[in-house]
Amino acid sequence: MTEATANTQDVILDIKNLKVNFYTYEGVVKALDGIDLSIYKGESFGLVGETGCGKSVTVRSVMRLIEEPGKIVEGEIFYKGNDVLKLKEKEIRKLRGAKMTMIFQDPMTFLNPVIQIGEQVSEMFLIHQKIQKDILDNKKKLSKYLKEKVVEIFDLVKLPDAAELFKRYPHELSGGMRQRVLIAMSIAADPDIIIADEATTALDVTIQAQILNLLNKLKKDLGRTLIFVTHNLGIVAEMCDRVAVLYGGQIAEVAETKALFVDPIHPYTQGLLRSIPLLHKPKDLLDSIDGVVPNLVNPPSGCRFHPRCPLKEDICAQERPKLVKVLPEHWVHCHVKQREYEGKV
Ligand SMILES: Nc1ncnc2c1ncn2[C@@H]1O[C@H](COP(=O)(O)OP(=O)(O)O)[C@@H](O)[C@H]1O
Ligand code: SF4
Ligand SMILES: [Mg+2]
Structure with missing residues (x-):
């Protein structure tokens, strides 16, 4: 040690x-x-x-x-x-x-521009979470189940009109919303550790505060470990243990x-x-x-x-x-x- x-x-x-x-x-x-x-x-x-x-x-x-x-x-x-x-x-x-997942400054590096965001988050959920066999074996059931789960996660990260948003493409969203989608993907993967590398640097101050609060809530409510990488001491003072x-x-x-x-x-x-x-x-x-x-x-x-x-x-x-x-x-x-x-x- x-x-x-x-x-x-x-x-x-x-x-x-x-x-x-x-x-x-x-x-x-x-x-x-x-x-x-x-x-x-x-x-x-x-x-x-x-x-x-x-x-x-x-x-x-x-x-x-x-x-x-x-x-x-x-x-x-x-x-x-x-x-x-x-x-x-x-x-x-x-x-x-x-x-472990990582949220970077530019969400577009990680979002596929030609796939609806609901589908991208579903994919993470499908890969990383355990799903009951009877649901997995039934295509219709699975699609309904995934949609419900993704909408739940969108609500959690405060993405508005979650059901409607499911069908949107990344370029149709603002920077702050894309960052939330990335966080939603992180939650769908259900990691122990979320690393945010200057994740909010490019966002305006209000949106930045919202995203940071959201990450802090994940830590408190879901017991995740957060690593904030930043050159901004204000963020550290407010956010970090x-x-x-x-x-x-x-x-x-x-x-x-x-x-x-x-x-x-x-x-x-x-x-x-x-x-x-x-x-x-x-x-x-x-x-x-x-x-x-x-x-x-x-x-x-x-x-x-x-x-x-x-x-x-x-x-x-x-x-x-x-x-x-x-x-x-x-x-x-x-x-x-x-x-x-x-x-x-
Ligand atoms: N791809 C690269 N090629 C050469 N040097 C690099 C590369 N990536 C990082 N470095 C070097 O590593 C150092 C640390 O970089 P980095 O961890 O990105 O800094 P920051 O603290 O700004 O995140 C930099 O000063 C740079 O010299
Ligand atoms: S911080 Fe200053 S005093 Fe401490 S080891 Fe480095 S040079 Fe020496
Ligand atoms: Mg850096």
Whole structure:
């Protein structure tokens, strides 16, 4: 067990020492440098950080969706105790729909433009849910059953006129409605984990709030585990039980959301939060800290934050810190803070 998993909670997803490279003409991009993360069953977990820090690569690794020129070069990802990285392609395909689903920014990538949306959601239901044999064997019964189920799910995700909507095609819907259809497909697949990767970024603020509330309701009512990937701290503050801050392919800090916002420990998180005047105002991370995001072809040695860090010491450039538990439910990746908090838990 990594230190981040040493707790009594039920860990559903356990990422250990995950390293991912991209082999490009410019050189090897060391996108993830030993990510350790444990996600608890039934929580909503936020993954935040500046653009390019490795959020999407982390969650895509969990789904085994890293494509050429990318490669997972080291690490383990346990889902309920099984290493996802060791599963056969057939097994991982099953896991992807049935146990974990991902909602992306652009729903059109996943919706088939020439199939009615009701049918697309039915298909997910049919593939992933157990249906009684007498219904399965009777075409008419099955069609009626699926329609009822899909309309139920459309109601759940607050898609209006569910019965009428069944026959619509994706291009006939607004962006917000398409995003709801995607969430409906996720529910139809009945997964344990729903990953939303900047899923609401392109939507206007009101629709964004509605979708986020909907996802939170799924967590509360259906006990799903949610992973929110976002560069928006406002979303994290409002939506997430716990949060991990990523910097340059390394985890800087993991904590309960309130603790992170009220009492951040890692120098990067501290800088990030200091630069936000009003926490309830959603704010991009992009322009919050002096200096630039590290070049991941030649990343800074040791702690990748050291060129920008006000607390930097010699050791910071020499050795990569460990992600260490410094307080209950609070882990930090920092030599100086590790020493400062030594013995406090
Ligand atoms: N297809 C790719 N080819 C080369 N490099 C990539 C590719 N995808 C991601 N990367 C690298 O991985 C890093 C992390 O990317 P990503 O996880 O998408 O960032 P974000 O935190 O914005 O989601 C990027 O800085 C980029 O250098
Ligand atoms: S390890 Fe060193 S450089 Fe990195 S955050 Fe801590 S003090 Fe700063
Ligand atoms: Mg991303």
